Amino acid sequence: MSVGQPSYNRSFVEAVLYRYRAGIPWRDLPERFGDFRVVHTRFSRWAKSGVWQRVFEVLADDADNEYAMIDSSIVRAHQHSAGAKGGMQTGKRLDEVKGDSL
Numbered sequence: 001m002s003v004g005q006p007s008y009n010r011s012f013v014e015a016v017l018y019r020y021r022a023g024i025p026w027r028d029l030p031e032r033f034g035d036f037r038v039v040h041t042r043f044s045r046w047a048k049s050g051v052w053q054r055v056f057e058v059l060a061d062d063a064d065n066e067y068a069m070i071d072s073s074i075v076r077a078h079q080h081s082a083g084a085k086g087g088m089q090t091g092k093r094l095d096e097v098k099g100d101s102l
Helices: 006-022 036-049 051-061 092-101
Strands: none
Touching: 006 036, 036 051
């Protein structure tokens, strides 16, 4: 496949997106994307020449936020964020508080 063909560019961009979505090292790219060294080299060249910066600027300028939603499946709170107050509670127990108000 020729380097200038749109399908080659698409496959390359899909490889880069796959790598970042999966959180894998370059060497773990599936074989369907080709040699990972070639993909990494091209990614580095695009980064140095500013191609990725221009792509992100165009996408940011043309952002359609009408469909932007936050889904609870992607919003994660820290494990210690469930309580309202931090630290040890040293106040009265609930049954003692109820007895005081009667």
